[in-house]
Amino acid sequence: MTERQKMLSGELYCAADEELSSAHARAISLCERLNCGTLSEEERQNTVRELLGKCGKTVHIGRGFWCDYGCNIEVGENFFTNYGVVILDVCKVKIGNNCLIAPQAGIYTAAHPLERNVRTSGLEYGKPITIGNDCWIGGHASILPGVTLGDNVVVGAGAVVTKSFPSNVVIAGNPAKIIKHL
Numbered sequence: 001m002t003e004r005q006k007m008l009s010g011e012l013y014c015a016a017d018e019e020l021s022s023a024h025a026r027a028i029s030l031c032e033r034l035n036c037g038t039l040s041e042e043e044r045q046n047t048v049r050e051l052l053g054k055c056g057k058t059v060h061i062g063r064g065f066w067c068d069y070g071c072n073i074e075v076g077e078n079f080f081t082n083y084g085v086v087i088l089d090v091c092k093v094k095i096g097n098n099c100l101i102a103p104q105a106g107i108y109t110a111a112h113p114l115e116r117n118v119r120t121s122g123l124e125y126g127k128p129i130t131i132g133n134d135c136w137i138g139g140h141a142s143i144l145p146g147v148t149l150g151d152n153v154v155v156g157a158g159a160v161v162t163k164s165f166p167s168n169v170v171i172a173g174n175p176a177k178i179i180k181h182l
Helices: 003-008 018-035 041-051 116-120
Strands: 059-061 073-075 079-081 086-088 093-095 106-108 123-126 129-131 153-155 169-173 176-181
Touching: 003 018, 018 041, 041 059, 106 129
Parallel strands: 059 079, 073 093, 086 106, 093 129, 153 169
Antiparallel strands: 169 176
């Protein structure tokens, strides 16, 4: 398997691999273009479509957006991020229709081994994240590797989401827990 194939399948991989380094550099360049503030709306939309693996017709990404590869991110129709959102997409990130992400939120598929010798060798791994339709992720919330959120989930500001949750709930806290059913 290539390092990219290992990465996408959740196995340990070397991020310093030439193919991955090139893909990462491409994503950083596109993020820098998005964040520069001088693009017309049409140029911004074209850059978003070039960066993301798949996206709906109506997509808004606020300035200060960063990702690892971009091509592993799929977003639905009416997707909105505010300022300073980070999506580490070493594995697939799938986000449904009508989703909102508040400022400074993070979605992190990337993880590192707990064993010191493996971690310091430079190997890492990831787990995919899926967010359903009609979700709202509050400011400074963190969605951690392997999480799936159902439809119509509201994530409170500052929440640390370490596990999956069903549809129609409000979750908050560290670690996040259900605080209300919708």
